[in-house]
Amino acid sequence: MLLGTNLLMAQTAAAGAAQEEAPKVDWTGVAYYVAIFFLICLGIAIVGKILKIYDLTLKMQGKKGIKWNNIMAVICIIFLLAGLYGSYWSFTEQGSMTLPEAASAHGVKIDEMFTVTTVLTMIVFFVTQILLFTFLFRYRHSDKRRAHFLPHNNTIEKVWTIAPAIVLTILVVFGFFTWQKIMNSENLKDDINIDVTGHQFAWELRYPGKDGVLGPKDFRLVTGANNLGVNFKKKSSFDDLKVDTMYLPVNKSIRLNILAQDVIHSVYMPHFRVQLNAVPGLPTFFKFTPTITTAQMRTKLDDPKFEYTLYCNKICGGSHYNMQKVVRVVTEAEYQSWLSRQKPYLNDALRKELHFAAANSEQSGASTNRIALNN
Amino acid sequence: MSTLAVHDHAGTHHDEHGHEHHHDQSFLSKYVFSMDHKMIAKQFLITGITMAVIAMILSILFRIQLAYPDKTFPLLTTLLGRFAPNGRISPDFYLALVTIHGTIMVFFVLTAGLSGTFANLLIPLQVGARDMASPFMNMLSYWFFFLASVIMLSSFFVQKGPASGGWTIYPPLSALPKAMPGSGEGMTLWLISMVLFVASSLMGGINYVSTVLNMRTKGMDLWKMPLTIWALFLTAILGILAFPVLVAGVVLLIFDRSVGTSFYLSDIVLNGVQQPFEGGSPILFQHLFWFLGHPEVYIVIMPAMGISSEIMSVNSRKPIFGYHAMVYSLIGITVLSFIVWGHHMFVTGMNPFLGGVFMITTLIIAVPSAVKTFNWLATLWRGNIRFTPAMLFAIGMVSFFISGGLTGIFLGNAALDINLHDTYFVVAHFHLVMGSAAIFGMLAGVYHWFPKMFGRMMDEKLGYLHFWLTFICAYLVFFPMHFMGLDGVPRRYYAFTEFASMQKWLTINTFVTWAAIIAALTQFGFLYNFFVSIFKGQKATQNPWESNTLEWTTPVEHLHGNWPGEIPTVYRWPYDYSKPGAEEDYIPQTVPYSQTMSSNQPHDFEDNPAGLEELNKFTSTLKANEQVK
Numbered sequence A: 001m002l003l004g005t006n007l008l009m010a011q012t013a014a015a016g017a018a019q020e021e022a023p024k025v026d027w028t029g030v031a032y033y034v035a036i037f038f039l040i041c042l043g044i045a046i047v048g049k050i051l052k053i054y055d056l057t058l059k060m061q062g063k064k065g066i067k068w069n070n071i072m073a074v075i076c077i078i079f080l081l082a083g084l085y086g087s088y089w090s091f092t093e094q095g096s097m098t099l100p101e102a103a104s105a106h107g108v109k110i111d112e113m114f115t116v117t118t119v120l121t122m123i124v125f126f127v128t129q130i131l132l133f134t135f136l137f138r139y140r141h142s143d144k145r146r147a148h149f150l151p152h153n154n155t156i157e158k159v160w161t162i163a164p165a166i167v168l169t170i171l172v173v174f175g176f177f178t179w180q181k182i183m184n185s186e187n188l189k190d191d192i193n194i195d196v197t198g199h200q201f202a203w204e205l206r207y208p209g210k211d212g213v214l215g216p217k218d219f220r221l222v223t224g225a226n227n228l229g230v231n232f233k234k235k236s237s238f239d240d241l242k243v244d245t246m247y248l249p250v251n252k253s254i255r256l257n258i259l260a261q262d263v264i265h266s267v268y269m270p271h272f273r274v275q276l277n278a279v280p281g282l283p284t285f286f287k288f289t290p291t292i293t294t295a296q297m298r299t300k301l302d303d304p305k306f307e308y309t310l311y312c313n314k315i316c317g318g319s320h321y322n323m324q325k326v327v328r329v330v331t332e333a334e335y336q337s338w339l340s341r342q343k344p345y346l347n348d349a350l351r352k353e354l355h356f357a358a359a360n361s362e363q364s365g366a367s368t369n370r371i372a373l374n375n
Numbered sequence B: 001m002s003t004l005a006v007h008d009h010a011g012t013h014h015d016e017h018g019h020e021h022h023h024d025q026s027f028l029s030k031y032v033f034s035m036d037h038k039m040i041a042k043q044f045l046i047t048g049i050t051m052a053v054i055a056m057i058l059s060i061l062f063r064i065q066l067a068y069p070d071k072t073f074p075l076l077t078t079l080l081g082r083f084a085p086n087g088r089i090s091p092d093f094y095l096a097l098v099t100i101h102g103t104i105m106v107f108f109v110l111t112a113g114l115s116g117t118f119a120n121l122l123i124p125l126q127v128g129a130r131d132m133a134s135p136f137m138n139m140l141s142y143w144f145f146f147l148a149s150v151i152m153l154s155s156f157f158v159q160k161g162p163a164s165g166g167w168t169i170y171p172p173l174s175a176l177p178k179a180m181p182g183s184g185e186g187m188t189l190w191l192i193s194m195v196l197f198v199a200s201s202l203m204g205g206i207n208y209v210s211t212v213l214n215m216r217t218k219g220m221d222l223w224k225m226p227l228t229i230w231a232l233f234l235t236a237i238l239g240i241l242a243f244p245v246l247v248a249g250v251v252l253l254i255f256d257r258s259v260g261t262s263f264y265l266s267d268i269v270l271n272g273v274q275q276p277f278e279g280g281s282p283i284l285f286q287h288l289f290w291f292l293g294h295p296e297v298y299i300v301i302m303p304a305m306g307i308s309s310e311i312m313s314v315n316s317r318k319p320i321f322g323y324h325a326m327v328y329s330l331i332g333i334t335v336l337s338f339i340v341w342g343h344h345m346f347v348t349g350m351n352p353f354l355g356g357v358f359m360i361t362t363l364i365i366a367v368p369s370a371v372k373t374f375n376w377l378a379t380l381w382r383g384n385i386r387f388t389p390a391m392l393f394a395i396g397m398v399s400f401f402i403s404g405g406l407t408g409i410f411l412g413n414a415a416l417d418i419n420l421h422d423t424y425f426v427v428a429h430f431h432l433v434m435g436s437a438a439i440f441g442m443l444a445g446v447y448h449w450f451p452k453m454f455g456r457m458m459d460e461k462l463g464y465l466h467f468w469l470t471f472i473c474a475y476l477v478f479f480p481m482h483f484m485g486l487d488g489v490p491r492r493y494y495a496f497t498e499f500a501s502m503q504k505w506l507t508i509n510t511f512v513t514w515a516a517i518i519a520a521l522t523q524f525g526f527l528y529n530f531f532v533s534i535f536k537g538q539k540a541t542q543n544p545w546e547s548n549t550l551e552w553t554t555p556v557e558h559l560h561g562n563w564p565g566e567i568p569t570v571y572r573w574p575y576d577y578s579k580p581g582a583e584e585d586y587i588p589q590t591v592p593y594s595q596t597m598s599s600n601q602p603h604d605f606e607d608n609p610a611g612l613e614e615l616n617k618f619t620s621t622l623k624a625n626e627q628v629k
């Protein structure tokens, strides 16, 4: 459709063979669509002319001509009915395609608020739209009638100022406390700290080792092998782990320590109702407790391939649309066994690099550079 | 009361001036470097429409990418060259399209195009002035806007393409030329263009405010101004106070980009290379941006609200319900809109307590918005509704404002925003409440005041077709997007092919794209109607809509200075429609109460005891006469 030709795969294969050769434009196809457009315009013009002639003949017969005003009023009612059905359809059809139930403790609270807000706002939505379009039909113009001169009515105006104010106050109060609870969680000893760092265009994950403490980072220490700039002058850094998939034990409090290296990214884990921007120079954190394991969610959704994901939700450049990590929520036992299989961040290459840097000063360009930056 | 003696003076002075010019006005001074507010309004309108068409075409281009992420269209390569290699728009150019689409629509169409057109056209005509306070500055305002438009568009012709960090241009992405191609020259042009744009908007705004405050005709006190004027006036104040902050933000960004300062930058490693920035904060830019950005959305919607209020009153043949409440809610929105900007930043890492505070202020601003909606509904109630195309568009504006405003209540709740921020839910929200509603307000204004601008009528039937197709398609485009957002689908994604969970939305995306294409094609019907009617439309009568406001007392043929003789005096508010006892169903503002004894009400003389006495005398004699009979 739409002037489309072959699939991309075929296209890139062809392009690979003849790099410079531009794909051929199917001009007859283009002409075809342009012709259709003009035919439609012509059709509209003809219908317009016919209506005009019909209108004139009516008038010549001494009648009133086409009553456009009434036609518009009727279309308003048709639109209302179609719109009601359409939104019902959209709510059921597309509404069922939205996220499954929250897979985190605080997410349940958010979903409750969401439901309450939806119910309240949708009542207002349907009532006001129905009133709007029925008024249009009911009070369409008539020569026999005059509009009701009603400049104001202070009582009713007060009512509809105060009523939304009360409803909104209730929503705000609940929202405020929910929000404070989600965001103001303190840093506890038994939180599992996970370091999430965004850069163009990937996420880096670092877990603390046995000590449960993540070693500090400094962007000045970044090198090829130490791409997060972990500070190995600190003991706590030595047992840190570099991991590829984010494994989380179920029902444990997780603390994501979030940072970006180059531009702003955003850690978005919609199934857990978790989002926080990753900002260069501004470390942030988000605490949550996953409550449903990946396996449980798979059965719930009847989708054996289901995965939780973490993806970027702040425009960050050309590949912003593909910056994701798989997240797996597992049982404590599975988590421990997974954890024991993870490699330390301080790998051989890095050991070598650090060792050289510390041991002697006759260095290659790269390391001297790093030392210079260190000072 | 608040009119000064000086006015008449200024008026006559101007009048003479006008006469001098009339005989030998060159083409250049009449159509190009015109200082007549009516001509400047037309210049703003036509430039605005041109920009809108361009931005619309950009949106169709990126919608094609979203609907057919793995098809190739060789035609795109022919049209766009290096930006669409191998028949597909490149990811970087996709972001450029989104960015420039947003920038043009928000600033160039819905700010300059909307306020520029209707403030220029209506303020002098509806308050009874011969021109703007400073016609010269007014002309400069247009030409700065024109220059800004040209520079913005010229960024399509630089090697690496236009700015592409989103219309919000958050640094560091926009500050580091190496972060994406669009952050090179394209971003420089964006920044220059916006500085010029703000200059234009300030010159316009200062003019609007001073004209409304100082140049109203005799009798036109503030509480007799039509709601259009109130809205345009408050919009101008909002712009004057908010836009300079954007310039501050932009200037610091220019420093970071070109001078090596670190206002917004700190601790950056780009492609493995440490950057020498320290101590800045990317969040600072967001504060500065949204300090303008949020008022900006009301700068966009308030003129549309004013226009719709006026048009709905005229065409329901009924006074606007709760005129005072309408004005106070506009004032409330104006004030509150300065203290809610943080709701765009709930999840930026800003202090959560601050987020809580902004949540409270944000939901307060929904109250005046709700009041306006209910008052519009009450205006229609028991009206005698005439469906002109303008009326339909005004109604469409109300419908969109309701649909989009309600989702603001979700987003304004920080807890809910955690999962909704930067998803298609936000896209749906602001395209309905701002995009569609404001465009509809603007189109309503165009249909309604076209006879005033060009002395001819637009074709009504084509207007009907334009309205219904656009109205339906806009809902088809934006309604499903809510659910995509609720599924966690992010905005500003080049394609949803990389996520198994998002592929199910492809059919919806295709559907949305086709609805958008039909809506876009429909606009050509409008363009045809607009341009053909300028030359061939049916000649307009002086007051085609039987409206009360002052602009319809001017002759159809334009003249510099607006009224041939003295500026008319105003005696009453602009909404005396269907007043009981009156002969016609409208009483223009220029008709004194002494001529409408049979329809006067005690309410009309609240602060005029002498008038009230007259009225009492009149009614008692009336009664006496009846008794005699």
Ligand code: HEM
Residues within 6 Å of the ligand: B168, B297, B298, B300, B301, B343, B344, B362, B363, B365, B366, B369, B405, B406, B407, B408, B409, B411, B412, B413, B417, B420, B421, B422, B426, B429, B430, B433, B434, B435
């Ligand atoms: C009922 C009152 C409203 C409330 C409570 C509200 C609330 C919000 C919130 C909280 C956001 C940020 C969402 C996010 O990025 O996560 C937002 C976005 C937005 N709103 Fe509203 N809004 C309201 C009405 C309006 C109106 C009247 C307009 C314009 C005329 C508007 C235009 C926008 C725009 C343009 C954005 C998106 C900006 C961007 O990120 O690109 N909103 N709104």
Ligand SMILES: [Cu+2]
Residues within 6 Å of the ligand: A198, A199, A201, A264, A265, A266, A312, A313, A314, A315, A316, A320, A323
């Ligand atoms: Cu990213």
Ligand SMILES: [Cu+2]
Residues within 6 Å of the ligand: B293, B294, B297, B340, B341, B343, B344
């Ligand atoms: Cu806002």
